[in-house]
Amino acid sequence: MSEKLSFAEMLRDQVRAGLTAAHQYLAAAVYFDAQDLPELATQTYARSTANHGHAMRMVQYLLDRDVPIAIGGLDDVRAEFESPRDAIAFLLDRERVTTTQVSALAAAARDSNDFLGEQFMQWFLAEQVDDVAKMSTLLTVLDRQDNLFDVEEFVRRELRGTVRVDTTAPRMAGAS
Numbered sequence: 001m002s003e004k005l006s007f008a009e010m011l012r013d014q015v016r017a018g019l020t021a022a023h024q025y026l027a028a029a030v031y032f033d034a035q036d037l038p039e040l041a042t043q044t045y046a047r048s049t050a051n052h053g054h055a056m057r058m059v060q061y062l063l064d065r066d067v068p069i070a071i072g073g074l075d076d077v078r079a080e081f082e083s084p085r086d087a088i089a090f091l092l093d094r095e096r097v098t099t100t101q102v103s104a105l106a107a108a109a110r111d112s113n114d115f116l117g118e119q120f121m122q123w124f125l126a127e128q129v130d131d132v133a134k135m136s137t138l139l140t141v142l143d144r145q146d147n148l149f150d151v152e153e154f155v156r157r158e159l160r161g162t163v164r165v166d167t168t169a170p171r172m173a174g175a176s
Helices: 009-033 036-066 084-111 115-144 150-157
Strands: none
Touching: 009 036, 009 084, 009 115, 036 084, 036 115, 036 150, 084 115, 115 150
């Protein structure tokens, strides 16, 4: 029978998952750039940066709680895709996996009466709702359009927004 991981152990594992996700989005962005799809590339480059930021927020939380943390290697990253739709479907699946992981982290914090950990995870839960919704929308648009230029126009028009500063976001390691 396997031993249940603590919240801190799960969070350390999630740092690795977050850094892997950042690289996965980077690989997808390079794929979109190579396909001359600059709007999809821009979206996925931005998601790469966001995922890196999520991991660094977790690092800072662990540092603030005096929990040992070491940065190691990454999990496998997929760099080749059959089509833009295949890439987005893959990324959506990864977001759903991340949602399950973040939900398990919140549950672990609650189960261990780690109220600080539970509160910390609330921001990530809200982020996951938004991330899955955006990727789901993008996949739906890809499924409805025969022309990738129309998809690019949709992304430019609907998904490119102004950069907002989230004052509720946890502090990021390395950020000033």
